[in-house]
Amino acid sequence: MTADDSLNRLDDDDYPAYTMGRAADMLNTTQGFLRALGDARLITPLRSAGGHRRYSR
Template structure:
């Protein structure tokens, strides 16, 4: 956890706060140490940025969750649009 906090530029207490807010759920080593993924560290860094901009921690966590949901919805939308374009292209018959 110490190394993760150092990488993100926050205190260990900040990371524990994100864990308590259920924004991050790090894996645990056999010794019980928290292990954060790169994705989780990016989330923690984004929350820190929002907090540094004056947002309360709870609001920053909500913003990050909504940003993540929006990105996922946009990804799904793009995939569906591509599938639709592909199906229209294969369903078309050449002119007679």
């Protein structure tokens, strides 16, 4: 993958570019709220290779 490919992926609305903390900050909510939404299956965050939740736009 080239650097251009990586940058183009950031334009993809479905690309999981945001950590839980960043997504919570952007939405002006808490990480616990995002976890609760996931537990209720209202949203389905993807997981990084290390198992961390990742969010798309």
